Amino acid sequence: MADQTPQPHQTGGGRRSFGQFAPKFAELTDDVLFEDVWNRPGLSARDRSLITVAALVTSGDATQLRFHLGRARENGVGKDELIEAVTHLAFYAGWPKAMTAMGVAKEVLDG
Template sequence: MTNDDVRTVSPALANYTRNAIVGDLWKRPGLSSRDRSIVTVSALIARAQTIGMTHYFNLALENGVTPTELSEIMTHLAFYSGWPNAFFAVEIMKDIFAERGVGEGQLPQEPVTLLPLDQASEARRAEAVQANFGDVSQGVVDFTEQLLFTDLWLRPGLAPRDRSLVTVCALVASGQVAQITYHLNRAMDNGLTRAQASETLTHLAFYTGWPCVFSAMPVVKDVFASRDK
């Protein structure tokens, strides 16, 4: 869909798209173009908004996100946004990869050699989850340990900082504010700066809507305050 297409229905929306998003938001210095692509792609997948995927998946590749990284983002978000949302993205991405000549040799091959695990940190996390939720759903607790934190999070195709950024974006996009505290702290521990986290919210306001971002901002504010102490 072109901006001229939008103008035939809503000239105001076309103007906002051209001036606020293309002319301003994507040029702001708080995030690199690559990071903005990661944020946008994550939001689209989390919300299953397929209409924008072709444009923004291609833009991500042009902005330096590699095929491997896009592949890993989709894999990661299968866990954090659900398998159907990931499959929506795969359906569109497979055609883009075919058009660009991206073959299996440019994608992560199984099995991969996982990154080192911080045993002490994982033991503390697993113990807390077991104590809090073992009586609620032991299956969820087991898969959280076996698949998420000792497997998915250690896959090398996406840097820990970027994997955390993808997760935070998905949480904001889907309104899952209760999970933001843990994952934003993890993101900042993995190298996401406060300024980048702040600008991520600005970017997401346009791609997920102001209500999702304002629902997340009190939690983000508390995270920032706790890290200042």
């Protein structure tokens, strides 16, 4: 059962980043991914952030990881938890992806 604690409302930056360049992409980012998927009941924003960080580490997406590590901190995931998640994923996602992710984490979390 999902935590009933009020969650921070998740918003995207699609229109701000791509509104003029790719309006449909911006719309889908803001209205579907963030407004709908990120704000669904069933998982807390904290849990969604941890899952998203894990997915980005395993895919090797350092650019999106940079953003989502910050979002995870905003959603209540601790620095030590994020470091532990990357360490744990090293054995499932592969050492090179974890090394890249840990470098990004060090930049974002200690920056």
